[in-house]
Amino acid sequence: MRLSIIILAAGQGTRMRSDLPKVLQPLAGRPLLSHVLDCSKALAADDICVVYGHGAEAVQAAFANQSLRWALQAEQLGTGHALQQAMLGTPDENRVLVLFGDVPLLRPTTLSALLDETPHDEVSVLTVDMDDPSGYGRIIREADGDGVSAIVEEKDASVKEKAVREINTGVLACPADKLKRWLKNLSNDNVQGEYYLTDVIAMAVDDRVEVHGIKASSPVEVMGINDKKQLAEAERALQARLVDALMKKGVGFADPARADIRGTLTCGKDVFIDVNAVFEGDVELGDGVKIESNNLIRDSRIGAGTVVHSNCHIEASSTGNDCEIGPFSRLRPGAELANNVKVGNFVEIKKSTVDDGSKVNHLTYIGDTEIGKGVNVGAG
Ligand code: UD1
Ligand code: MG
Numbered sequence: 602m603r604l605s606i607i608i609l610a611a612g613q614g615t616r617m618r619s620d621l622p623k624v625l626q627p628l629a630g631r632p633l634l635s636h637v638l639d640c641s642k643a644l645a646a647d648d649i650c651v652v653y654g655h656g657a658e659a660v661q662a663a664f665a666n667q668s669l670r671w672a673l674q675a676e677q678l679g680t681g682h683a684l685q686q687a688m689l690g691t692p693d694e695n696r697v698l699v700l701f702g703d704v705p706l707l708r709p710t711t712l713s714a715l716l717d718e719t720p721h722d723e724v725s726v727l728t729v730d731m732d733d734p735s736g737y738g739r740i741i742r743e744a745d746g747d748g749v750s751a752i753v754e755e756k757d758a759s760v761k762e763k764a765v766r767e768i769n770t771g772v773l774a775c776p777a778d779k780l781k782r783w784l785k786n787l788s789n790d791n792v793q794g795e796y797y798l799t800d801v802i803a804m805a806v807d808d809r810v811e812v813h814g815i816k817a818s819s820p821v822e823v824m825g826i827n828d829k830k831q832l833a834e835a836e837r838a839l840q841a842r843l844v845d846a847l848m849k850k851g852v853g854f855a856d857p858a859r860a861d862i863r864g865t866l867t868c869g870k871d872v873f874i875d876v877n878a879v880f881e882g883d884v885e886l887g888d889g890v891k892i893e894s895n896n897l898i899r900d901s902r903i904g905a906g907t908v909v910h911s912n913c914h915i916e917a918s919s920t921g922n923d924c925e926i927g928p929f930s931r932l933r934p935g936a937e938l939a940n941n942v943k944v945g946n947f948v949e950i951k952k953s954t955v956d957d958g959s960k961v962n963h964l965t966y967i968g969d970t971e972i973g974k975g976v977n978v979g980a981g
Contacts, residue, residue, distance in 0.1 A: 602696045602721045603647040605777065607687045609798075610634050610702030611654030611674040616828040622656030624702035625663055626832055629839050630863025630881055632663055633826060636705035636839075643709035644716075646698070650690065652683045679795030680771075681787040684780070693778040696721050699798070701771040703826045706835060706842075711822060715815050716774055723811040724779075726752070726802065727772035731820045736827065737768035738799050740814055743806075749814040750806050752799035756792040767814070769799060770823035779810060855894075869905060887922065901932070904940065918950075921957070939974075 614623020624634035634651070641649050653660045654674035661671060672687040684699060691697060698716065700707070711727070719725040726749060728740045734755075739762050741751040752769045753762045783801040791797060805812050817823050821838045824831060837858075843866075844857045852868045854860055859876040866880045869888035877895045884898050887905030892898070895912045902919040903909065910927035918932035921940035926932070930944045935952035938944065942955050945962035953970040961967060963980040972978070 602776075603692070603694070604645070604698060604716070605648040605650065605691045605695045606641045606644065606646045606698045606700060607650045607652065607672075607684060607691070608634070608637055608641065608700045608702050609652050609680055609683045609771075610637075610660065611652050611677055611683050611686075612703070613655040613677060614703070614827070617832075618829075622660055623826070625656065625659060626826070627863075628705055628826075628832065628835055629843065629861075633705045634660070634664070634702045637700055637702055637707070638664070638667065638669075640707050640709050640712070641700065644698075644712055647695070648691070650687045651702075652687050654683070679789065679793070680798035681784055681796035681800060684798055685784045685787075685796075688777065688781050688784060691777050691781075693781070695777045697773075697775050697777045697780055699771070699773040699775075701825065704771055704823060705826065706822050706824065706839060707772070708822060711817055712772065715772065718815060719774065719813045720811070722776050723813060724802070724805045725774040725813045725815055727770045727817055727823065728767050728814045729770055729817040729820050729823050730766050731768050732766070734763075734766050734768045737825065739763065739765040740767040740769055741765065742767075742814065747814070748806075749802055749812040751803045754791065754793070754797060754799060767816070770817060771825060772823070773798070773801075775801070775805075779805070779808070783808075864900075875911075893927070896927075 610624040617623050625632045650670040650672055652672045652674050654677050674683045674686045715725055715727055736755060738752045738754045739758055740749055743750045783804040787796045787800055789796050802812055826832050826835055840861055843862045844854060844860055853873040855875045860874055861879045864882040867885045871889045872886050874892045875894040878892050879897045882900035885902040889906045890903050891908045893911045896909055897914050899916045901915050904920050904922040906923040907920050908925050913927040913930045915932040917934035918936035920938040923940055924938050924942045926944045929946040931949040933951035936950040937954045939957045941958045943960040943962060947964045948961050949966050951968045953967045955972045956974040958974055959972050959976040961978040965978055
C-alpha cells in the first residue's frame with residue numbers, strides 16, 4: 602500500500618501569543634515544522650503533504666526549497682477540516698499517516714513501528730500515558746478489549762474522562778478511502794465549534810473498523826507544543842538528545858545541560874566543551890579542540906588543537922590548527938586564520954586572512970586585510 606504523510610500546520614497557535622505562525626517557532630534553531638518534515642522524510646513515503654493556512658506566505662517561503670505537496674486551509678475550522686483539504690489530492694488506495702506540525706520530537710522509528718505493527722486497512726492512533734494529561738484529547742478504551750472507542754477533547758470531557766491519563770498524540774494511520782468518508786460526516790457541534798479530526802475514531806468504531814491504540818514509550822517524544830512553556834520544555838529535551846548523541850561519540854561536556862546546538866555540530870576526537878557554549882548553523886570542531894565557557898560559534902570551522910578561550914563571538918569564520926582565540930575576541934564573517942595564529946582580548950577581525958604564526962593580541966580591529974606569516978600586531 603502506498604503511503605501519504607499529511608502534516609497539519611495551518612493553525613495560528615493562539616496560545617503562543619506571537620506574530621510568528623506556530624509551526625515557524627524555532628526549536629534548536631529551526632522551525633517546528635522542519636523537525637516534523639525531517640522525521641517524515643526518514644520514512645519511505647510516496648507523498649508528503651503540508652496543510653497550511655495561517656501565515657500562509659511565510660510558511661511556504663520557509664520551505665520553498667523542498668519538494669512538498671501543499672494544501673491550503675483558508676479558514677482554520679479544526680483539525681478534521683484541515684485534513685479534509687489534503688484528502689482531495691490523496692488517492693483512495695493509499696494509507697494515510699497524519700502528523701501535527703506542532704509535535705516535533707517524534708522519531709521515525711516510533712512511526713515505522715506503528716505502521717508495521719497494525720493492519721493497513723484498519724485505524725491506528727499513537728497514544729501515551731502522561732502524568733499531567735491537561736490540554737490533550739483523552740483516549741477512551743473499549744470496556745471489553747483493548748481497542749479505542751473514542752477520543753474526547755479536554756474541553757468536551759466529563760470529569761471521569763478528564764481523569765484518563767492516556768492521551769492522543771495526534772498521530773493517526775488510516776486507509777484514505779475510509780478517512781474521506783468519515784471526514785465528510787464530521788460536525789462542529791462541540792465546545793470549540795471546530796471540526797475535530799478525533800471524531801473519526803467513534804465513526805470507525807460505528808463502521809466496525811478496528812481502532813488500535815499503540816502506546817509510545819516516551820511522553821516527551823510526543824509532546825504537542827502549544828505555548829512558550831512547552832516550547833522551552835521541548836527545547837531542553839531536544840538539546841539533551843543532541844548532546845547525548847555527541848557524548849556517545851566521545852565529545853566531552855563540562856555540563857551536558859549547558860550547551861546548545863542550533864544546527865549541526867560535527868566534532869573530531871577529544872573535543873571538550875565547557876559551560877554555556879552555543880553552536881548555530883554548521884559548526885565543525887577539529888580533533889582536540891577546547892571551547893571554554895561562554896562562547897557563541899556560528900557557521901564556522903575550528904581547526905585541530907585550537908583553544909577558544911572564554912567569551913568569544915565567532916561567525917562564518919575559520920581557524921587553522923593550534924590557534925588561540927580570546928578571551929573576548931570577535932571573528933566576523935570572512936575571518937580566516939591559518940595555523941598557530943593568536944587572536945587576543947578585544948580584537949575584532951572581519952573579512953581578512955591571517956597567515957601562520959601571526960599574533961593580534963590586544964585591542965585591535967583588522968578589516969579587509971591580508972596579514973602574512975609571523976606578523977605581530979601591537980596593541981591598538
Ligand atoms: C490536538 C488534538 C488532541 C491531541 C493534541 C496532541 C484535535 C481536535 N485535538 O489538540 O486530541 O491530544 O493535538 O498534541 O485534533 N491545525 C490546522 N488547522 C486547524 C486547526 C489545527 O492545520 O484548523 C493544525 C495546527 O497547526 C497544529 C495541529 O493541527 O499543528 C494541532 O492543532 P492544535 O490546535 O494544536 O490542537 P490541540 O489543541 O493541541
Ligand atoms: Mg497542539
